[in-house]
Amino acid sequence: MSGRVLVLGANGFIGSHIAAALSSKGWIVRAGARRIAEPARRAPGFDWVVADFSRLTTAQAWAPLLADVDAVVNCVGVLQDGAGDSTRAAHVDGPRALIAACEAAGVRRLVHMSAVGADDAAGTNYARTKAETERLVAASGLDWLILRPSLMVDRAAFGGTGLIRALAAFPLFSPVVGGDQIFRPVPLGDLAAAVVAALSPGAPSHQSLDMAGPEAVTMVETVRLYRGWMGLRPAPVARLPRSLAAPALVVGDLLGRLGWSSPIRTTAMRQMDHDVSGQDSGWAETLGVSSRGFSRFLAETPVSVQDVWHARLWFVRPLAILTLGLFWLITGLISFGPGWNGAVAILHEGGYGRWAGPVAWWGALLDVVLGLMLFVRPWTARVAVFMCLATVGYLIAGTLSLPHYWIDPLGPWLKVLPMMVLCLFVAATDARR
Incomplete structure (x- = not known):
């Protein structure tokens, strides 16, 4: 199947890769983002449109973006409120209006990108609003599919993966808080292939799939594997008590409200403690794609000097x-x-x-x-x-x-x-x- 697909959050870490994968498979990509000048220079072949969820709160507002669209992939998400980011707007108000607009415009297929641990029990606004989005999608009359990936990994790094790689490249030792948190990393290329498959004829619908990779690794193991991948000499992992991390989380929350987006925030820590691995839902078999474990991904992705520089400069900047x-x-x-x-x-x-x-x-x-x-x-x-x-x-x-x-x-x-x-x-x- 091919046609015109609206990818929301197409300037993001996940959305940009999904948009590229869909384009390579013949889809005409209408790329939505809050700010489009810079991403339009990077990907001039896409039809870029301004899609600010805080402003698109009615079905009428969404109508021009859905003109001639056959499917929608929603990759929009924010970790925490502050400096123009609103979990309510991004996860509830905007998606509610989008769903109504899709129903009115006859756009049937919606692939919604959520995350493992997106449930009320996590106790964060991020998880509560993400869970509310999932309920809105599931209650709609659309041909929907919800994907809930674990930790996303790629040659590129952003947010949490950038932080983990920086911890792995830390001189003399690698500091971690806790260390026993379990990830089931999913290569971003595998996720993109899953989204492409989800828009194919006969793809499953009305399902919510946890996307857990086939290999479970703890935070400590993830840091050590990344350090080895970068060719750095082995170093001890120092498990820091949460009392020492508390001031860093307070600073991270404050910086986030001032516009300095940081993965070192209260929400990120609570989500990691709640669930960042997910359950084995059989998503790869359901969608007919392959799924690689974290060790295999690293082995198939040779490191570059730019990767090492980015990791070492993450704290220096x-x-x-x-x-x-x-x-x-x-x-x-x-x-x-x-x-x-x-x-x-x-x-x-x-x-x-x-x-x-x-x-x-x-x-x-x-x-x-x-x-x-x-x-x-x-x-x-x-x-x-x-x-x-x-x-x-x-x-x-x-x-x-x-x-x-x-x-x-x-x-x-x-x-x-x-x-x-x-x-x-x-x-x-x-x-x-």
């Missing part, structure tokens, strides 16, 4: 942003406070005369503003570039007025050169997907 932002912020605050007289004296030494005070004041203000702006998620890369350019301006002005500081034993001009490189690193690693 947030530290770089924090250090860079605090460097500018504290520098400005010091100039306004205890360092004011020294700053003005240096400018007098450089020949600024009566302009020394205003230049010091505006320079300190710029430092404070840029330091704070760096922490605003959508602005980070551009602010980092501006910091680098502003530093070039500082060095040009300093070289013209105070050239001897280049050979000062404390190296006041030389020391900003590594900071400029740090700015470029932050800007260059801004991509999220």
Whole structure:
């Protein structure tokens, strides 16, 4: 079967692979995402449409997106509320309107991507709203199929898999919280093949299938296997008590509300403790596809240097942003406070005369503003570039007025050169997907 399929969440880790797999099998892909400018450049062959579930809350709003569509694959999901993400909008309000719109438009086939552990007993808004979505789908008059995968793995890494790989690449030892949580990883290519099969003639319907891989591995085993896959020397796994993880979860929750999406959040930990393995539903046999275990997937997926870099830099990047932002912020605050007289004296030494005070004041203000702006998620890369350019301006002005500081034993001009490189690193690693 082929035709036109609407893939929702087509810019996501899972949705992008599913859209590509469907396209390779002859489907015309209408790709829905909240923001489409960047993904449209990556996949120009898709028909990109804006699909923001927080705005698509009526069947009428969905109607234009469903025009000439034969099937829908919904891959939209958010882990936790905050910074534009709403579990209620993504998992309940949007899907309810989508189902009504499909029924009105005569679009019969709906493949809904859920997750293992998506039930009320998990005790998280994520699981409760995901479970409500499943009930909405099951109660509809559509030809539906619900897929509930365990941990998704691929050459690419995002969210939880990115974190696990970073833990595996941690120097000297690999820290984990708990460690006995059981995964049954599913290669993303196998999931994509399952979705393609689910849209084929005669595919099963009105079923909810847990998608557990054939190999069960604990968190500790997953970390060790990933470390070996990256060619790193074996290292001990340190099981951290949950009391030590609590502050990190609080910080992760706060960052999530500020727009810094992080898998180190309360919801992720609760879901892992509840269920991340799923049950053997026979999904592979039901859909007529093959399913590979985690060890086999790693053996069939040769590691690249980019994989190792990503894992090693996973923790380095947030530290770089924090250090860079605090460097500018504290520098400005010091100039306004205890360092004011020294700053003005240096400018007098450089020949600024009566302009020394205003230049010091505006320079300190710029430092404070840029330091704070760096922490605003959508602005980070551009602010980092501006910091680098502003530093070039500082060095040009300093070289013209105070050239001897280049050979000062404390190296006041030389020391900003590594900071400029740090700015470029932050800007260059801004991509999220």
